[in-house]
Amino acid sequence: xxxxxxxxxxxxxxxxxxxxxxxxxxxxxxxxxxxxxxxxxxxxxxxxxxxxxxxxxxxxxxxxxxxxxxxxxxxxxxxxxxxxxxxxxxxxxxxxxxxxxxxxxxxxxxxxxxxxxxxxxxxxxxxxxxxxxxxxxxxxxxxxxxxxxxxxxxxxxxxxxxxxxxxxxxxxxxxxxxxxxxxxxxxxxxxxxxxxxxxxxxxxxxxxxxxxxxxxxxxxxxxxxxxxxxxxxxxxxxxxxxxxxxxxxxxxxxxxxxxxxxxxxxxxxxxxxxxxxxxxxxxxxxxxxxxxxxxxxxxxxxxxxxxxxxxxxxxx
Amino acid sequence: xxxxxxxxxxxxxxxxxxxxxxxxxxxxxxxxxxxxxxxxxxxxxxxxxxxxxxxxxxxxxxxxxxxxxxxxxxxxxxxxxxxxxxxxxxxxxxxxxxxxxxxxxxxxxxxxxxxxxxxxxxxxxxxxxxxxxxxxxxxxxxxxxxxxxxxxxxxxxxxxxxxxxxxxxxxxxxxxxxxxxxxxxxxxxxxxxxxxxxxxxxxxxxxxxxxxxxxxxxxxxxxxxxxxxxxxxxxxxxxxxxxxxxxxxxxxxxxxxxxxxxxxxxxxxxxxxxxxxxxxxxxxxxxxxxxxxxxxxxxxxxxxxxxxxxxxxxxxxxxxxxxxxxxxxxxxxxxxxxxxxxxxxxxxxxxxxxxxxxxxxxxxxxxxxxxxxxxxxxxxxxxxxxxxxxxxxxxxxxxxxxxxxxxxxxxxxxxxxxxxxxxxxxxxxxxxxxxxxxxxxxxxxxxxxxxxxxxxxxxxxxxxxxxxxxxxxxxxxxxxxxxxxxxxxxxxxxxxxxxxxxxxxxxxxxxxxxxxxxxxxxxxxxxxxxxxxxxxxxxxxxxxxxxxxxxxxxxxxxxxxxxxxxxxxxxxxxxxxxxxxxxxxxxxxxxxxxxxxxxxxxxxxxxxxxxxxxxxxxxxxxxxxxxxxxxxxxxxxxxxxxxxxxxxxxxxxxxxxxxxxxxxxxxxxxx
Numbered sequence: 013x014x015x016x017x018x019x020x021x022x023x024x025x026x027x028x029x030x031x032x033x034x035x036x037x038x039x040x041x042x043x044x045x046x047x048x049x050x051x052x053x054x055x056x057x058x059x060x061x062x063x064x065x066x067x068x069x070x071x072x073x074x075x076x077x078x079x080x081x082x083x084x085x086x087x088x089x090x091x092x093x094x095x096x097x098x099x100x101x102x103x104x105x106x107x108x109x110x111x112x113x114x115x116x117x118x119x120x121x122x123x124x125x126x127x128x129x130x131x132x133x134x135x136x137x138x139x140x141x142x143x144x145x146x147x148x149x150x151x152x153x154x155x156x157x158x159x160x161x162x163x164x165x166x167x168x169x170x171x172x173x174x175x176x177x178x179x180x181x182x183x184x185x186x187x188x189x190x191x192x193x194x195x196x197x198x199x200x201x202x203x204x205x206x207x208x209x210x211x212x213x214x215x216x217x218x219x220x221x222x223x224x225x226x227x228x229x230x231x232x233x234x235x236x237x238x239x240x241x242x243x244x245x246x247x248x249x250x251x252x253x254x255x256x257x258x259x260x261x262x263x264x265x266x267x268x269x270x271x272x273x274x275x276x277x278x279x280x281x282x283x284x285x286x287x288x289x290x291x292x293x294x295x296x297x298x299x300x301x302x303x304x305x306x307x308x309x310x311x312x313x314x315x316x317x318x319x320x321x322x323x324x325x326x327x328x
Numbered sequence: 329x330x331x332x333x334x335x336x337x338x339x340x341x342x343x344x345x346x347x348x349x350x351x352x353x354x355x356x357x358x359x360x361x362x363x364x365x366x367x368x369x370x371x372x373x374x375x376x377x378x379x380x381x382x383x384x385x386x387x388x389x390x391x392x393x394x395x396x397x398x399x400x401x402x403x404x405x406x407x408x409x410x411x412x413x414x415x416x417x418x419x420x421x422x423x424x425x426x427x428x429x430x431x432x433x434x435x436x437x438x439x440x441x442x443x444x445x446x447x448x449x450x451x452x453x454x455x456x457x458x459x460x461x462x463x464x465x466x467x468x469x470x471x472x473x474x475x476x477x478x479x480x481x482x483x484x485x486x487x488x489x490x491x492x493x494x495x496x497x498x499x500x501x502x503x504x505x506x507x508x509x510x511x512x513x514x515x516x517x518x519x520x521x522x523x524x525x526x527x528x529x530x531x532x533x534x535x536x537x538x539x540x541x542x543x544x545x546x547x548x549x550x551x552x553x554x555x556x557x558x559x560x561x562x563x564x565x566x567x568x569x570x571x572x573x574x575x576x577x578x579x580x581x582x583x584x585x586x587x588x589x590x591x592x593x594x595x596x597x598x599x600x601x602x603x604x605x606x607x608x609x610x611x612x613x614x615x616x617x618x619x620x621x622x623x624x625x626x627x628x629x630x631x632x633x634x635x636x637x638x639x640x641x642x643x644x645x646x647x648x649x650x651x652x653x654x655x656x657x658x659x660x661x662x663x664x665x666x667x668x669x670x671x672x673x674x675x676x677x678x679x680x681x682x683x684x685x686x687x688x689x690x691x692x693x694x695x696x697x698x699x700x701x702x703x704x705x706x707x708x709x710x711x712x713x714x715x716x717x718x719x720x721x722x723x724x725x726x727x728x729x730x731x732x733x734x735x736x737x738x739x740x741x742x743x744x745x746x747x748x749x750x751x752x753x754x755x756x757x758x759x760x761x762x763x764x765x766x767x768x769x770x771x772x773x774x775x776x777x778x779x780x781x782x783x784x785x786x787x788x789x790x791x792x793x794x795x796x797x798x799x800x801x802x803x804x805x806x807x808x809x810x811x812x813x814x815x816x817x818x819x820x821x822x823x824x825x826x827x828x829x830x831x832x833x834x835x836x837x838x839x840x841x842x843x844x845x846x847x848x849x850x851x852x853x854x855x856x857x858x859x860x861x862x863x864x865x866x867x868x869x870x871x872x873x874x875x876x877x878x879x880x881x882x883x884x885x886x887x888x889x890x891x892x893x894x895x896x897x898x899x900x901x902x903x904x905x906x907x908x909x910x911x912x913x914x915x916x917x918x919x920x921x922x923x924x925x926x927x928x929x930x931x932x933x934x935x936x937x938x939x940x941x942x943x944x945x946x947x948x949x950x951x952x953x954x955x956x957x958x959x960x961x962x963x964x965x966x967x968x969x970x971x972x973x974x975x976x977x978x979x980x981x982x983x984x985x986x987x988x989x990x991x992x993x994x995x996x997x998x999x
Contacts, residue, residue: 058514059514060561060564061517074567075555075564076567084951084952086947087971089967090967116515116517117499120975121971122869125966125968127968
């Protein structure tokens, strides 16, 4: 899901949903959506156009009209698109057939696969931009960095070569199967199904649910907001600013939830919350000023940041 | 006299007579063959001399015309700034003195001009150079160059004069330029071939009209976009779809911002072209958008008289009248906007949709038709609205009209050549609808700018053999013509058959046909290829694509049969062997035939593809319409290899453009 000024866009498995002025509107294939299953969204800061990644093509949604790009009618690498971002005039996608870039000024596409980039295979999951680079989460290939100035690739993989465990801690990304990447405040965060990695440009640091406040090693999505990274896991939403962990969970019995501060540490503090996430299987998160929006497997949740480490949440 | 000498002379005369007779017979047969059996005077020049672009004879036979396209008036009305498209110049004209004061060399194929709010600068869009020239009007020199998207055309100045909006025709987007720094600050998606720009006087909206239809499902009505930008944040806030319309060349906004008016054409390409007799082939009119959000299309045609190819529209400062130039009818229509307002406000949206085909509409809204010289295009109004200037592209004149009397006051000669050459006459014929039934359309109507309109027509009238309009650019040396290759010459294409079946009129006279063919073959050229670097240099992707294009083995190392290799059919300077082929594209609606291998130079300009326009993009030729590798062996390619092939195809251009240096930096930075 993605916030866009006063609007909230949500990709669902039954269409693209828009929350505006307290009202929902849903766009489907009948409106021009490429496929009802929407996997990722981003808004171009230049044009205001919404880019929609679906299970069957890429949409540009501009002024109420959809334009569809597919692997059949354009240079799009593959129709199954897991991630889309707008980086200036360029639109990047992570697809099942490689990463792709569309230069919206010239209409030219580029495709990056194991044929021309240090990927293990063309299956890519996530893309982010930051620090003059594009970062691609590549299945089995760790993180691929594209230096925009030099137009060069390099990769970051788990140097220990072990797929079952992170044999040597902090030697690189915790696992080569990466699910999401995000960059802000000069920090690259990498999500995997086996833990979290943080890279400050010099050193890697790994985090796991057994030795940190991370809710689960199974991380679906990650997004940094300033110095804080927000991890959407299969067991709640965690945030981490490099020092303090906070995890938000739904207790599953009623509307109430838990806020766990610095879990798995001597400083662990479990607080009760009157409201919570709508489900602990979290898949997306975005921010607008003091508002935080969380996509879950059972609806969208809205929270309001009331302090540096406190969030009030409500279900929609 | 010596008997031997007499016999010798007699024999020589006899031999000459026999030889001449044989030659004449051959020439008659040749001309008959080339003109499709039409009786035609023997004349070598039209085919063998007039189409030549260079050389001594070409220079003697032809002239360099100005071909003015667009114009604006200075804020005090004392000067007209006129784009001379073929001369690559900006002319500054004193209309009071009928005098061209200054000629300023600008870029290639300039399109439009606007003047800054302070009157100190003029901005000229150079459509073939992908940039704007900033002209310092104190020194009449080029003071700066601003890079834009490809094919900059119409422009609009924000009310505060700080921003300039430019329609980039060839890249389908809109540049926003900050005039303080003379730099492009953003580029927004527009419609297909955006050309006209108008800024609301309230500065809250910018309207951009488009020439071509958006991609639509096969054999459905064209839908052409007017893009509406929010003037405050320079973002697209609306994409208005005009159904069954296209060629929306220019657009204007009323002084109080209550409506925008665009010129448009309503092509009836889904019904047989034979319906021209019922007024159902092509109509011409205006599109209207009101601030309340209503859309309307009103025809300017009459039941028995059509006003082809509306090009420009301007609105009187009092907001009561609009003026439309009909380039194909040599006419200006003066329109009563209060009547238009009344019709639009009193009608429901559904009623307005029904009115879109009403040929009686012009009787209500057109105040007067004003005759001009050949091919009136751009219009300019004096600041007080009392004088209308109409730029005549095919005469190098400007017609000056009194808007109170709606009468021509005088004609200003811009100083072009006084002689009308054969090709110039051909240009006038090409752009004039006088040769079609009820003057319904000109050659230009379906071939705007000598290209094609992106539509598929049912020319035979049987619902079969649908034909995707083909470009007329750089045709010399590319015979045969038509998709089925049945026309061995453009003569045959434009001659009697075409008149009988399509225009429903008498065919062109031999002299007119000579001129028309000379014009088509000599004057219509591709723009510089925006995907190609000069000197034959290729990008890395294009190099890889070239290797695929020329390959003889599959990805896994097997030999590709010669008939399935790209270069077998697409070779030579035009990337065609001019042979007939079956590429598996024949549809159930086609009569059995082979297809002429099309030229590929500047092929990126000609979507949709295949003979019936069923492939919306180059990619679809192979991803959708080539399941059995009948159109080249292609299904072994990965997607990135197909992308490389497409990138290479887009870069193909004629050899004459290979040494083109002017676009180098622009292209290189964008490729």
